Amino acid sequence: MIQRPHIDWFALAPMTALFAAGALALMAAVLVPRRARRTTGAVVCALGYAVAFGFAIALYARSPHPQGVIADSLRRDRFGQFAQMILAASGLLAVGVSFRERMRDDHVAEYYALLAFAGGGMLFFVTANNLLTLFLGLEWLSLSLYILCAVDRDLIGGLEAGLKYLIVGGFGSAVLLFGSALVYGESGRLDFPGIAAAGRGHDALFLFGLAMLISGLAFKASAAPFHMWTPDVYEGAPTPVTAFMAAATKTAALVVMLRVLRTAFPGEAHLWTVAVAVIACASLAIGNLAALVQRNVKRMLAYSSISHAGFMLIAIAANNALGGRALLFYLVPYAAMSIGAFAVVAARERELGVPVTFENMAGFGWERPLLGVAMWTFMLGFAGFPLTGGFVGKFYVFSAAYDRGWTWLVIVGVVATLVSLYYYLGLIRAMFMRRSEELQLAPVGGSPPRETLLQGTVIVCVGVTVVSFFAVQPLIDLAKHAANSIPF
Amino acid sequence: MTTALIIIPLAAAVILWVLPLNRVSAGSIGLLAALAEVGIWIQVVVRFDFSKTGLQFEQHHSWFSDLNVSYHVGFYAFSVWLVGLTVVVTAACVAYAFWVGRERARAYFGLMLFLDAAIVGVFTAQDLLLFYAFFEAMLIPLYVLIGVWGGPGRIGATLKFVIYTMAGSLLMLASIVVYGLSKGTFDLVAIGQSGSTWIFLGFAAAFAIKAPLFPFHGWLRDAYTEAPPEVSAVLSGVVSKAAVYGFLRIGIAKFPGPTHDLRGLFLALAATGLIYGSLLAFRAPDFRGVVAYSSLAQMGLIVLGLFAVNDLGLNGSVLQMVNHGLISATLFLLAGMVERRAATGDLDRIGGMARGRPALATVLMATGIIGLAVPFSGAFAGEFLILAGVFRRGWGWSVVGVIAIVLAAMYMLRLISAVLHREVGAALGDAVLDLRPAELGVTVPLLACLLVLSAWPAAISGHAFGTKHPGAGLTSTLTSGSATSAPLTTP
Numbered sequence: 001m002i003q004r005p006h007i008d009w010f011a012l013a014p015m016t017a018l019f020a021a022g023a024l025a026l027m028a029a030v031l032v033p034r035r036a037r038r039t040t041g042a043v044v045c046a047l048g049y050a051v052a053f054g055f056a057i058a059l060y061a062r063s064p065h066p067q068g069v070i071a072d073s074l075r076r077d078r079f080g081q082f083a084q085m086i087l088a089a090s091g092l093l094a095v096g097v098s099f100r101e102r103m104r105d106d107h108v109a110e111y112y113a114l115l116a117f118a119g120g121g122m123l124f125f126v127t128a129n130n131l132l133t134l135f136l137g138l139e140w141l142s143l144s145l146y147i148l149c150a151v152d153r154d155l156i157g158g159l160e161a162g163l164k165y166l167i168v169g170g171f172g173s174a175v176l177l178f179g180s181a182l183v184y185g186e187s188g189r190l191d192f193p194g195i196a197a198a199g200r201g202h203d204a205l206f207l208f209g210l211a212m213l214i215s216g217l218a219f220k221a222s223a224a225p226f227h228m229w230t231p232d233v234y235e236g237a238p239t240p241v242t243a244f245m246a247a248a249t250k251t252a253a254l255v256v257m258l259r260v261l262r263t264a265f266p267g268e269a270h271l272w273t274v275a276v277a278v279i280a281c282a283s284l285a286i287g288n289l290a291a292l293v294q295r296n297v298k299r300m301l302a303y304s305s306i307s308h309a310g311f312m313l314i315a316i317a318a319n320n321a322l323g324g325r326a327l328l329f330y331l332v333p334y335a336a337m338s339i340g341a342f343a344v345v346a347a348r349e350r351e352l353g354v355p356v357t358f359e360n361m362a363g364f365g366w367e368r369p370l371l372g373v374a375m376w377t378f379m380l381g382f383a384g385f386p387l388t389g390g391f392v393g394k395f396y397v398f399s400a401a402y403d404r405g406w407t408w409l410v411i412v413g414v415v416a417t418l419v420s421l422y423y424y425l426g427l428i429r430a431m432f433m434r435r436s437e438e439l440q441l442a443p444v445g446g447s448p449p450r451e452t453l454l455q456g457t458v459i460v461c462v463g464v465t466v467v468s469f470f471a472v473q474p475l476i477d478l479a480k481h482a483a484n485s486i487p488f
Numbered sequence: 489m490t491t492a493l494i495i496i497p498l499a500a501a502v503i504l505w506v507l508p509l510n511r512v513s514a515g516s517i518g519l520l521a522a523l524a525e526v527g528i529w530i531q532v533v534v535r536f537d538f539s540k541t542g543l544q545f546e547q548h549h550s551w552f553s554d555l556n557v558s559y560h561v562g563f564y565a566f567s568v569w570l571v572g573l574t575v576v577v578t579a580a581c582v583a584y585a586f587w588v589g590r591e592r593a594r595a596y597f598g599l600m601l602f603l604d605a606a607i608v609g610v611f612t613a614q615d616l617l618l619f620y621a622f623f624e625a626m627l628i629p630l631y632v633l634i635g636v637w638g639g640p641g642r643i644g645a646t647l648k649f650v651i652y653t654m655a656g657s658l659l660m661l662a663s664i665v666v667y668g669l670s671k672g673t674f675d676l677v678a679i680g681q682s683g684s685t686w687i688f689l690g691f692a693a694a695f696a697i698k699a700p701l702f703p704f705h706g707w708l709r710d711a712y713t714e715a716p717p718e719v720s721a722v723l724s725g726v727v728s729k730a731a732v733y734g735f736l737r738i739g740i741a742k743f744p745g746p747t748h749d750l751r752g753l754f755l756a757l758a759a760t761g762l763i764y765g766s767l768l769a770f771r772a773p774d775f776r777g778v779v780a781y782s783s784l785a786q787m788g789l790i791v792l793g794l795f796a797v798n799d800l801g802l803n804g805s806v807l808q809m810v811n812h813g814l815i816s817a818t819l820f821l822l823a824g825m826v827e828r829r830a831a832t833g834d835l836d837r838i839g840g841m842a843r844g845r846p847a848l849a850t851v852l853m854a855t856g857i858i859g860l861a862v863p864f865s866g867a868f869a870g871e872f873l874i875l876a877g878v879f880r881r882g883w884g885w886s887v888v889g890v891i892a893i894v895l896a897a898m899y900m901l902r903l904i905s906a907v908l909h910r911e912v913g914a915a916l917g918d919a920v921l922d923l924r925p926a927e928l929g930v931t932v933p934l935l936a937c938l939l940v941l942s943a944w945p946a947a948i949s950g951h952a953f954g955t956k957h958p959g960a961g962l963t964s965t966l967t968s969g970s971a972t973s974a975p976l977t978t979p
Binding site for chain 2: 373385392411415433472
């Protein structure tokens with residue numbers, strides 16, 4: 001008789017909550033009358049995320065010592081729970097951005113179901129402790145996102161984005177799977193600590209597998225040179241989905257990358273730190289340089305997200321406890337700023353009914369001061385100005401790189417920041433220093449839509465961005481305890 | 489008290505941004521906050537014990553403990569004078585902006601107060617990261633103030649300004665990371681001295697660009713000309729002093745070795761800037777151009793005194809920082825007033841304004857005369873100390889300084905005669921008014937400060953480093969707190 005493993009239901013509670021929310025939303029898509037579907041779906045999805053967030057906090061508080069879940073296939077530790085908190089909060093905010101999105105009523109409940117499923121997959125993904133659960137989580141979140149990109153049939157470019165993401169993302173998953181197979185084949189183990197214990201670091205195929213694993217995760221984190229899909233998908237997908245992807249997918253991929261590299265391949269650190277540093281530099285260079293010439297705000301933000309992947313990879317490449325802390329801290333303001341920035345883009349898009357470019361942001365800051373000032377804050381935060389958490393995040397990342405002894409990486413980061421100023425400030429310039437009369441197209445008509453939920457979301461994002469500058473101590477303590485559950 | 493000086497303008501700025509106020513009430517709140525700053529500063533001066541060295545009005549809270557970063561603010565004696573310069577100039581500029589009636593008043597005054605808070609923060613921060621945060625925070629309001637309310641070429645000017653300054657600042661950030669982590673703390677009082685030339689150069693780059701020092705002045709002309717006049721006044725009067733303060737507080741105090749090694753380079757750059765700026769000021773075709781380039785020249789002079797690294801030079805530099813801040817702020821405000829009347833600052837098209845406008849003539853003449861450092865003026869005292877200081881480093885530097893004083897007389901007299909005398913310019917009608925009472929109310933206090941300093945320059949030069957015994961003050965002040973520090977004044 002096969003012995004059944006003990007199941008720690010509490011550790012599975014966050015993802016179960018989202019899974020249940022997704023299932024409920026799917027039921028709503030069939031059973032609830034059409035006019036109530038939008039509200040029902042959104043409420044169910046939001047509740048799912050809120051419950052997941054609550055469970056993640058509870059789990060964080062109650063897991064001072066890391067432990068395995070379901071025969072060690074998942075890991076219940078503060079590192080995973082910290083990431084789950086960020087992911088669940090991102091999802092909740094994404095619901096706020098989504099609510100007023102112009103979308104036909106017939107598939108809107110499915111949209112929220114998929115949003116919940118994607119979030120559940122991510123929560124699963126960040127706790128994965130062996131190669132199988134890793135791939136399972138990856139596919140779970142990816143498949144949901146492929147559909148989410150293309151779910152709005154009326155959106156020009158949505159289908160293209162979905163297809164592109166499917167093909168390139170599928171390729172990334174295949175690379176990751178192939179890498180897993182090689183690693184498993186050489187070490188004979190699926191679980192991360194087991195792989196580390198097998199000690200096959202001298203083996204070429206094993207190292208090739210490691211390289212493919214890093215590449216596969218870099219696809220998801222949209223780090224150069226695995227970033228090709230990012231601008232097109234970010235541009236084509238519905239803006240709330242882009243907001244969610246920019247914040248959550250990146251968080252999940254980077255957190256998992258740190259976990260895999262530290263727990264499964266600590267012995268090969270002399271190789272992968274260099275590889276990750278090179279990827280970081282490539283992301284910083286490509287992301288920033290390409291962003292300089294973008295006129296479409298969503299594309300600019302897409303390239304900026306590539307460059308931020310570069311900054312966070314510096315923290316991973318540092319391969320020390322300070323780096324782990326830096327990554328987790330950086331993710332908090334970064335997620336808030338990403339969602340907030342795309343939320344503002346979504347608001348402008350709904351107002352104008354056309355893709356948002358630098359030109360048609362002219363005068364936006366004075367017309368809608370709340371959103372304008374919010375966007376200003378996000379741009380300054382991305383650029384790493386003080387009074388935003390982005391500054392502290394960058395400071396920690398640079399500190400981690402210096403601690404590793406790589407001052408040159410600090411210099412690269414500094415130069416990249418300097419280049420990035422041009423386009424971040426460019427958007428501020430477009431919003432505040434040009435007059436709206438320069439805008440050549442007429443808005444859709446009537447007064448701008450009142451969107452309490454979206455504005456509330458943006459205010460929360462601004463709050464997180466600014467508060468993470470002042471209240472560094474409590475946040476860094478959380479991140480420190482989280483990072484301590486990963487062996488350094 | 490120190491924190492109050494930072495918090496009050498910030499709180500007022502937030503109030504302005506959030507509440508739906510009309511133009512008059514927004515301006516009133518702005519002015520009130522700026523005047524409150526002056527009041528608190530007077531309290532600081534009264535209660536400050538100038539006989540002691542070391543930090544006073546100190547406040548200390550941990551910010552994040554794992555890297556030993558803290559919110560640590562306090563006053564040294566020279567910070568008191570620089571903060572005073574800040575609050576007085578800002579109050580005058582806010583008052584002027586209120587009188588001119590800038591559009592979008594809530595945003596405008598909020599940003600001015602935000603800038604005020606950031607500058608005061610720079611002058612009082614005693615933690616490297618906090619210093620950097622304030623130093624960067626100055627840039628945010630300046631960017632918007634120039635970019636939104638500036639002249640026709642504002643977009644290019646802001647871009648140049650931001651890229652230049654951020655290039656320096658980010659190098660400084662890299663230096664801060666390396667310096668702070670290698671010493672295990674970011675506290676400026678506790679942190680030990682360092683001998684690394686690279687770290688020093690990172691800091692120096694930021695300060696040299698912000699000041700600006702000679703080859704890094706590319707942003708200066710456009711920014712000073714395109715900004716609204718009162719913003720130019722703050723920028724050249726106060727913000728540039730933040731950079732020199734950085735040289736003093738961090739560059740020289742924490743890096744005695746590199747300062748000694750690179751002294752020749754900095755003296756040469758400062759001297760070049762001094763002569764070159766003076767020549768450019770003499771050739772500049774418009775009012776603000778003259779003031780802008782004279783600012784470049786004066787910053788060269790101040791840095792010259794600083795890098796003499798002896799008591800005479802440093803005391804003179806601090807005095808001259810305050811003098812120049814007041815002079816250049818007044819001149820920029822006057823430039824704004826002239827431009828409002830003539831719709832141009834072009835020296836060929838204005839002129840003869842003295843006739844029938846005694847107030848304008850008197851104020852401009854008095855400021856200009858002090859600015860060209862006639863004997864018995866405060867600026868003369870400052871320049872004399874600086875020249876005496878650099879004389880000890882080599883008589884050649886003093887010769888350069890003396891030549892520059894002659895050049896200063898040339899450009900300043902040219903400016904005065906071009907605006908006040910000669911024939912009545914084409915851009916001026918007979919109806920052009922003299923300075924209005926409000927304008928006098930803005931400029932006369934600044935001029936009064938200058939006159940007080942002329943009468944008693946030792947108020948600052950004798951009280952900048954917290955001791956009544958010249959020769960011992962500097963060493964103990966700048967290095968207090970670091971037990972291992974070497975004597976600062978190199979023989």
